[in-house]
Amino acid sequence: xxxxxxxxxxxxxxxxxxxxxxxxxxxxxxxxxxxxxxxxxxxxxxxxxxxxxxxxxxxxxxxxxxxxxxxxxxxxxxxxxxxxxxxxxxxxxxxxxxxxxxxxxxxxxxxxxxxxxxxxxxxxxxxxxxxxxxxxxxxxxxxxxxxxxxxxxxxxxxxxxxxxxxxxxxxxxxxxxxxxxxxxxxxxxxxxxxxxxxxxxxxxxxxxxxxxxxxxxxxxxxxxxxxxxxxxxxxxxxxxxxxxxxxxxxxxxxxxxxxxxxxxxxxxxxxxxxxxxxxxxxxxxxxxxxxxxxxxxxxxxxxxxxxxxxxxxxxxxxxxxxxxxxxxxxxxxxxxxxxxxxxxxxxxxxxxxxxxxxxxxxxxxxxxxxxxxxxxxxxxxxxxxxxxxxxxxxxxxxxxxxxxxxxxxxxxxxxxxxxxxxxxxxxxxxxxxxxxxxxxxxxxxxxxxxxxxxxxxxxxxxxxxxxxxxxxxxxxxxxxxxxxxxxxxxxxxxxxxxxxxxxxxxxxxxxxxxxxxxxxxxxxxx
Amino acid sequence: xxxxxxxxxxxxxxxxxxxxxxxxxxxxxxxxxxxxxxxxxxxxxxxxxxxxxxxxxxxxxxxxxxxxxxxxxxxxxxxxxxxxxxxxxxxxxxxxxxxxxxxxxxxxxxxxxxxxxxxxxxxxxxxxxxxxxxxxxxxxxxxxxxxxxxxxxxxxxxxxxxxxxxxxxxxxxxxxxxxxxxxxxxxxxxxxxxxxxxxxxxxxxxxxxxxxxxxxxxxxxxxxxxxxxxxxxxxxxxxxxxxxxxxxxxxxxxxxxxxxxxxxxxxxxxxxxxxxxxxxxxxxxxxxxxxxxxxxxxxxxxxxx
Numbered sequence: 001x002x003x004x005x006x007x008x009x010x011x012x013x014x015x016x017x018x019x020x021x022x023x024x025x026x027x028x029x030x031x032x033x034x035x036x037x038x039x040x041x042x043x044x045x046x047x048x049x050x051x052x053x054x055x056x057x058x059x060x061x062x063x064x065x066x067x068x069x070x071x072x073x074x075x076x077x078x079x080x081x082x083x084x085x086x087x088x089x090x091x092x093x094x095x096x097x098x099x100x101x102x103x104x105x106x107x108x109x110x111x112x113x114x115x116x117x118x119x120x121x122x123x124x125x126x127x128x129x130x131x132x133x134x135x136x137x138x139x140x141x142x143x144x145x146x147x148x149x150x151x152x153x154x155x156x157x158x159x160x161x162x163x164x165x166x167x168x169x170x171x172x173x174x175x176x177x178x179x180x181x182x183x184x185x186x187x188x189x190x191x192x193x194x195x196x197x198x199x200x201x202x203x204x205x206x207x208x209x210x211x212x213x214x215x216x217x218x219x220x221x222x223x224x225x226x227x228x229x230x231x232x233x234x235x236x237x238x239x240x241x242x243x244x245x246x247x248x249x250x251x252x253x254x255x256x257x258x259x260x261x262x263x264x265x266x267x268x269x270x271x272x273x274x275x276x277x278x279x280x281x282x283x284x285x286x287x288x289x290x291x292x293x294x295x296x297x298x299x300x301x302x303x304x305x306x307x308x309x310x311x312x313x314x315x316x317x318x319x320x321x322x323x324x325x326x327x328x329x330x331x332x333x334x335x336x337x338x339x340x341x342x343x344x345x346x347x348x349x350x351x352x353x354x355x356x357x358x359x360x361x362x363x364x365x366x367x368x369x370x371x372x373x374x375x376x377x378x379x380x381x382x383x384x385x386x387x388x389x390x391x392x393x394x395x396x397x398x399x400x401x402x403x404x405x406x407x408x409x410x411x412x413x414x415x416x417x418x419x420x421x422x423x424x425x426x427x428x429x430x431x432x433x434x435x436x437x438x439x440x441x442x443x444x445x446x447x448x449x450x451x452x453x454x455x456x457x458x459x460x461x462x463x464x465x466x467x468x469x470x471x472x473x474x475x476x477x478x479x480x481x482x483x484x485x486x487x488x489x490x491x492x493x494x495x496x497x498x499x500x501x502x503x504x505x506x507x508x509x510x511x512x513x514x515x516x517x518x519x520x521x522x523x524x525x526x
Numbered sequence: 527x528x529x530x531x532x533x534x535x536x537x538x539x540x541x542x543x544x545x546x547x548x549x550x551x552x553x554x555x556x557x558x559x560x561x562x563x564x565x566x567x568x569x570x571x572x573x574x575x576x577x578x579x580x581x582x583x584x585x586x587x588x589x590x591x592x593x594x595x596x597x598x599x600x601x602x603x604x605x606x607x608x609x610x611x612x613x614x615x616x617x618x619x620x621x622x623x624x625x626x627x628x629x630x631x632x633x634x635x636x637x638x639x640x641x642x643x644x645x646x647x648x649x650x651x652x653x654x655x656x657x658x659x660x661x662x663x664x665x666x667x668x669x670x671x672x673x674x675x676x677x678x679x680x681x682x683x684x685x686x687x688x689x690x691x692x693x694x695x696x697x698x699x700x701x702x703x704x705x706x707x708x709x710x711x712x713x714x715x716x717x718x719x720x721x722x723x724x725x726x727x728x729x730x731x732x733x734x735x736x737x738x739x740x741x742x743x744x745x746x747x748x749x750x751x752x753x754x755x756x757x758x759x760x761x762x763x764x765x766x767x768x769x770x771x772x773x774x775x776x777x778x779x780x781x782x783x784x785x786x787x788x789x790x791x792x793x794x795x796x797x798x799x800x801x802x803x804x805x806x807x808x809x810x811x812x813x814x815x816x817x818x819x820x821x822x823x824x825x826x827x828x829x830x831x
Contacts, residue, residue, distance in 0.1 A: 030609045034578050035648040048654055050581050225628050227635075272816045279561045279631050280815050283766065287808040290763070294808075298801040426759065430639055437632055482643030489636025490618045497622070497629045 017072035025065035032060055109152030144460065146184060147452070150177055154449060174448070178206075178351055182344045195340050202347050203415065205455045207408055210354040212435040212447035214404030217361055219433065220442035221370065222397035223377025224274070225282040227429055228289025231269070232262040232402040234296065234424035236409025241309045241419055242302075251315035255410050262406025263399040270398035274391055289429055296421045308420025315414045317345060346415050353411060357404045358444055364400070373397050374442075427482065434485050438492050440499025449500060454485065528672040533796045534789070539680045539749065541788025542687035546742035547765035548772070548780035549694070550735030556711045556775035557731050558623070563634035564614060566762015567641035568736055572607040572743030573753045574645055577656055579603065580747075592659050596682070596748065603740040611736030612729055620725065638758070646755040653754045656747060683745045690741055691781060694734070698777065707731060711775070760804060764791070767811040773824020782822060 037057035040048045153173070181202055185194040211233065218226045236258040243254050273284045296303045303309065314322065322329045322342035329345075330337040364370035372393045376383050384390055413419045435454055439446025458481055492499065547569050554562040576599045583595055590598075618637050622629045660678035667674040698704035706727045709717040718724045746761070747753050764787055772783025787807060794806045814821065 027609065027613060030606060031613060034575050034606060035645065038578055038582070040578060040581060040649055040654055042652065046655070048577075048581055048656065050578070050585055223628075225631065273812070276815060276819070278627055280819065282628075282631060283561060283763075283770075284812050284815050287763070287811045291805050291808050291812075294802065294805050298805075427639070430635060433632075433635070479647055480643075482639055483647055486636045486638070486640030486643060490633050490640065493625075493629050493633040493636065494618070494621050497625050 014073065017069055020072055021065045021069035024068040025061050028061045028064040029057075032057060036060055105152040105154070107152075109149050112146070112149035112152060146177075147456070150174070151449075151452070154445070175355065182347055186340075195343055198340075198343050198347050200459050201456055203343070203350055204459070205451050206347070206350040206354050207412060208432065208435060208451040208455045209448055210350065210357055210408045210411075211405060211432045212439065212451055213354065213357040213361060213444060214401050214408065215432050215436050216401075216442065216444070216447055217364070217373075217404070218397050218401035219436050220440075221361070221365065221377065222373040222394060223278075223441075224394060224397065225278055225433075226285045226398075226401070227282045227426070227433065228269075228285035228287070228292075229401070229405055229432055230424045230426070230429040231285075231289040231292040232266055232405035233409040233412070233428070234292060234421075235262045235265050235402075236406030237413040237419050237423070238296065238303060238309070238409075239406070240410035241312045241413045244313045244414075245309065245311070248313075250319070251313070251410075251414055252318070255407060258410035259403040259406045262409065263403035266399040266402025267395060270395050270402075271391075274394040274398070286426065286429075289424075290426065293421050293424050296424070303421070306420060306422075308418060308422070309413075310418040312413050312417045312419065314342065314417060315346070315349065346411075350408075350411055350415075353407050357407075360400070360404075361444065369393060369396055377442075431485060434489050436499075438488060438499055440501035443499065443501040446499050446501035454488075528667055528669055528674050529796065531667065531674045532672070533792050535674070535676050535680060537789035537792035538785060539683050539788070540792060541768075541785035542683050543742045543745050543749070543784075544761065544765045544768045544788050545781040545784025546687060546690070546738045546745070547761060548768040548784045549777060550739045551766050551769040552772070552774055552777060552780040553707075553731050553735050555769070557707065557714075557728055558619075558630075560619070560630045561634070561766070562735075563631060563762075564637035564641060565735065565739060566760075566765065567638045567758035568607060568611050568614070569739040569743050569746075569761060569765075570753070570755065570758030571610055571641055571645065572603045572736070572740035573747045573757060574649060574654075574743075574755075575606050575740070576600075576603045576744040576747045577654055577753050580656060596659070596744070599744050599747075600686075600741060603744050604737045607736045607740035607743070608733040611732045611739075615729055615732040620728075638762075642755050642758055649755065651755060653752050655752045658751050659748050679748055683749060686741065686745065690738065694738065695777070697734075703727075703730065763811070764807045767807055767814070770811060770819075771814050771821055773821030775825070776821070776823045779821055779823035 037053055039051045039053055041051050043049050150173075182194070182198050185197040185202070188194070188197075211229070215226065215229045218224050218229070239258045239261045240251070240254045243249050243257065244251070249257075269285070269288045273281055273288075276284060297305055299305070316322070317329055320329050320332055321327065322339075322345065324337045325331065328337065329335075329341050335341070365374070372383065372388050373396075375386075375388065376390060376393055380390060383393075412423075431454070435450040436447055438454070439448070439450035547565065550565045550568070551562060554560060554565070579599045579602045580595060583590060583598060614637055618633045619630055622633055660682060663675040663677040664681075665673050665675050698707060706717070706722045707730070709720070709722055710724055710727050714724050717727075742761075746757075765784065768783035768787040769780050770783070771786060772779025772781070787810070790810065791803050791807060795803045798806075
């Protein structure tokens with residue numbers, strides 16, 4: 001009976017769907033007509049002239065009309081049955097999504113593992129879609145596939161409802177992979193080629209993972225939306241840069257010092273604002289972040305202004321520098337000098353720092369203060385009624401998050417050797433926030449997945465040649481970075497407001513530990 | 527004294543623009559309790575629409591009287607910006623009503639990033655200079671050292687702002703639409719029980735906010751003669767500061783706050799240092815939120831359990 005009404009409804013729906021799609025197209029024409037259809041360019045005499053781009057406009061509007069029509073007919077046309085499905089979580093959309101994840105995970109892992117096997121055996125599969133042959137070294141391809149395999153395993157684990165055992169295996173497996181990553185990279189891509197992999201992928205992603213985990217303490221655990229997190233990153237970076245240059249102190253003394261300074265700033269900035277409600281807090285932290293950046297821009301005597309600080313001393317291996325001198329790392333250990341040693345050292349350094357962040361987060365969640373954070377996130381008024389000192393609790397989260405931001409900042413300035421206020425804009429804060437939000441607020445694995453996809457994804461997109469063939473030779477995925485970040489924040493909020501990994505493992509439980517969906521946790525207004 | 531007068535004129539001009547944007551923040555906050563983070567970027571989008579319309583007029587018709595060009599720009603920018611904001615509300619905010627506390631704000635941040643990057647990708651990252659309009663000035667006070675002057679654009683900005691505010695005030699206070707809006711502001715559930723289409727009212731609120739932001743965008747474009755994709759952020763935060771300073775949720779408060787922020791910014795630049803003018807605005811935001819969250823004309827917020 002339900003089927004009949006549905007099919008009956010759908011046959012009528014086609015006309016309605018077409019009308020709706022045309023309307024959507026009309027709106028799209030209104031929205032994009034000015035921006036995509038017309039482009040303003042400067043001519044030789046620097047005056048603005050208009051260039052018309054009807055094809056691009058037609059393509060975009062066409063995609064919207066057709067997409068809307070198809071969605072209307074095939075997805076939204078069956079709305080009632082969907083709603084019924086959502087009500088029962090085991091069999092509904094969630095279950096479908098999990099089965100899909102499991103399936104995709106199995107396929108990705110199998111393909112990747114089989115292909116690695118083939119390639120190592122010498123008989124590479126003819127047409128791997130991941131990379132056109134001949135543009136990348138064998139090692140790079142294997143590396144991508146290893147990452148894909150890991151991603152597949154994560155998907156499988158997610159599809160399997162993330163049982164305790166799978167989750168317990170995932171951690172060590174991931175850490176093992178990360179620890180072995182430079183070796184895999186060197187084996188795969190050779191001495192020269194691996195530098196890019198370890199630096200652009202490994203270190204870059206790990207910095208964002210660390211920042212994401214640090215911000216996760218503030219946003220994910222304590223539920224305080226912090227839009228100025230990058231300020232603490234900047235404090236850490238500048239305190240290392242200035243103290244190392246002015247006083248010649250070593251990285252290992254300044255690393256904790258930078259963390260302490262950042263935490264101190266976290267307390268100073270946090271103390272007055274933590275009484276505010278959620279969105280006010282967000283705006284004030286944004287204001288503080290911008291104030292710190294503007295001070296860095298304008299106080300030229302202190303920070304060098306826009307020019308920034310260059311020639312920042314590089315970290316040493318407990319006093320052994322990574323340079324070509326006789327005192328250097330390579331000479332001491334009787335190796336031939338190569339810049340890769342420093343990169344590998346930096347990689348392991350940021351890995352240790354990130355793991356420290358994760359370790360502290362995991363342990364803190366089991367301590368009273370960590371539980372207070374999570375309780376605070378769920379319902380502030382209830383917390384206050386139960387005698388939790390909300391100001392102190394929020395302050396510890398703020399300070400701890402700021403401290404890890406400071407660690408990451410001092411690592412960043414030691415790695416770059418050059419910092420300027422350009423690196424600490426609001427967009428950076430928004431990117432870190434996007435990673436935390438997309439991954440699932442409060443989930444450590446989620447942050448890793450989001451960082452790998454969002455940071456690593458763009459690096460990989462740069463490598464893919466077939467995108468260049470489609471979009472023309474001057475296609476630069478980095479241009480679309482912000483566009484995708486912004487759109488994905490909206491989409492994730494609409495589709496899974498709790499992020500990709502929205503299950504929570506409770507730290508306090510009655511009889512057995514069960515992961516619960518974040519949707520089941522209701523938040524109060526505080 | 528002459529400097530003071532001149533800065534007063536400049537400050538009121540700038541404050542009018544901030545006030546127009548601030549109304550969009552304050553109305554949306556009043557009706558759904560959400561900080562519409564993307565509003566500054568909607569303003570930027572409207573400035574771009576105005577700029578492109580201006581070029582389009584030049585390309586299609588040739589030279590037209592400035593007044594007609596500005597009216598056309600206003601109309602096109604208001605219509606298209608309203609369409610943008612309507613779509614944004616429909617796509618990004620409406621499904622999140624009833625979701626968890628921070629979801630709409632995060633979505634709005636996403637929209638804000640999306641909009642500025644969309645404009646950057648489609649129109650290019652460079653500043654867009656537009657030929658100056660209405661550059662003639664009237665000299666008000668003549669003195670040997672310093673002439674106090676008011677330009678036609680400044681007069682136009684003040685006049686248009688005043689007219690629009692009057693029309694807008696009439697709309698909110700005297701029409702049934704405005705009554706529905708004020709009802710939703712007080713109690714959305716009760717309003718819907720009494721037969722008010724709440725979703726529609728909220729949509730109209732977004733449209734009205736966008737229309738005023740579009741006026742501000744046109745004025746901004748005419749006043750400064752240059753627009754850039756990143757122009758949404760700073761005016762956006764300053765207008766939000768204005769809304770908070772005036773008391774968020776209060777319409778006269780938004781205008782008063784806008785004027786104050788404009789004056790403070792201009793006087794700060796004139797008498798102290800221009801480098802820290804944004805720091806001044808941001809500090810006012812933080813200080814107001816910490817010590818006087820209800821603002822100048824707002825009602826104190828009572829927290830209900």
